[in-house]
Amino acid sequence: FRTLDDLDASGKRVLLRADLNVPMKDGRITDRTRIERLCPTIRELAEKGARVIICSHFDRPKGKRVPEMSLKPMAEALSSALDRPVGFADDCIGPLVEAAAAALKDGEVLLLENTRYHAGEEKNDPALAQGLAKLADVFVNDAFSAAHRAHASTEGVAHLIPAYAGRLMQAELEALDAALGSPKRPVVAIVGGAKVSTKLDLLGNLSKKVDVLVIGGAMANTFLAAQGHKLGKSLQEAEMHDTARQILADAKGNGCEILLPVDLVVATAFAENAPHRTVGIDSVPADMMALDVGPETVEAIAARLRQAATLVWNGPLGAFELPPFDAATVEVAATVASLGQSAGLVSIGGGGDTVAALKHAGVAERMTYVSAAGGAFLEWLEGKTLPGVAALEVKD
Numbered sequence: 001f002r003t004l005d006d007l008d009a010s011g012k013r014v015l016l017r018a019d020l021n022v023p024m025k026d027g028r029i030t031d032r033t034r035i036e037r038l039c040p041t042i043r044e045l046a047e048k049g050a051r052v053i054i055c056s057h058f059d060r061p062k063g064k065r066v067p068e069m070s071l072k073p074m075a076e077a078l079s080s081a082l083d084r085p086v087g088f089a090d091d092c093i094g095p096l097v098e099a100a101a102a103a104l105k106d107g108e109v110l111l112l113e114n115t116r117y118h119a120g121e122e123k124n125d126p127a128l129a130q131g132l133a134k135l136a137d138v139f140v141n142d143a144f145s146a147a148h149r150a151h152a153s154t155e156g157v158a159h160l161i162p163a164y165a166g167r168l169m170q171a172e173l174e175a176l177d178a179a180l181g182s183p184k185r186p187v188v189a190i191v192g193g194a195k196v197s198t199k200l201d202l203l204g205n206l207s208k209k210v211d212v213l214v215i216g217g218a219m220a221n222t223f224l225a226a227q228g229h230k231l232g233k234s235l236q237e238a239e240m241h242d243t244a245r246q247i248l249a250d251a252k253g254n255g256c257e258i259l260l261p262v263d264l265v266v267a268t269a270f271a272e273n274a275p276h277r278t279v280g281i282d283s284v285p286a287d288m289m290a291l292d293v294g295p296e297t298v299e300a301i302a303a304r305l306r307q308a309a310t311l312v313w314n315g316p317l318g319a320f321e322l323p324p325f326d327a328a329t330v331e332v333a334a335t336v337a338s339l340g341q342s343a344g345l346v347s348i349g350g351g352g353d354t355v356a357a358l359k360h361a362g363v364a365e366r367m368t369y370v371s372a373a374g375g376a377f378l379e380w381l382e383g384k385t386l387p388g389v390a391a392l393e394v395k396d
């Protein structure tokens, strides 16, 4: 794919697909990571003299103009992050938007209204893609986190005008390639989270690509129970036992070592500071539940990490939002960060709760790369082709 290095941006009208789908509470942005990570691309384009027209979806208005889902507040947030004015257009296509885009001067920035106000966005309607393409000379996609959607502004428009990857898209793709495309070996993957059923494809794909697959979180309970261990009141999916056994057998066939917990921190209730103790996997009391993996498991993971060259991390090892059941996640994260410094361990994390867990552990800044994507990161780990990325591929 082409990057900004291949684009002579001066004087060009650039349609920039961003992902401004940021977490909001009571009209306030609660996490600015996506905005901050977008700034280098906008700044670079503006400084090179491009006329930058930004489009994005926000939330799921399903083709209606839902006022709470307007991108208008984001113009101000972008403007203060960039320290330059950002205009706003009340729609993302149509004559008024075309006039606003045409009136831009070199280096100016305009944000368009939520693309999902049009039903054609999610249907990848060519009419919407054409309406967007009309606004610009070239398309730059910086929304890796929306690239798993084949929508008009992520996929359709990329076929209509020359398409490039922005700096954030480029960084995400390079990090994922370092993790699974052509990684330094051995590769360890840590997969946690609640359910095996939501991560079947991910576990299947990883077990073909990595050398060691560490399974933690409540999903580990399902594997342990499938092996016949009694886990008391622990959360687990009884209907997934056959599948779990199959995953273990397939991994073995692929030469992938699966590391399951050898000890567990069990508690009387799913609550912060609930009475708890550490037990072996065959000693879980009938009235208690596993909320974290234990110290022996943490040491077993650390031993694998000391041998590893690359780590891919998706999902917490325990109920990290309820201390002290964050202990294993925090400790393993600290090991990852220090091995990054002392041994050059390449560490890439992302998807769902992972970013929150790594931030909670205080190591997000010390990992090689933490993805800003949720669903897109997971689909990539599942080995799926992301339509927004595929559309950037240059065909000779």
Ligand code: 3PG
Pocket (backbone or CB within 6 Å): 019, 021, 059, 060, 145, 146, 149, 373, 374, 375, 376
């Ligand atoms: C995300 O936040 O993961 C992306 O912006 C995609 O949002 P969606 O799940 O509403 O398509």
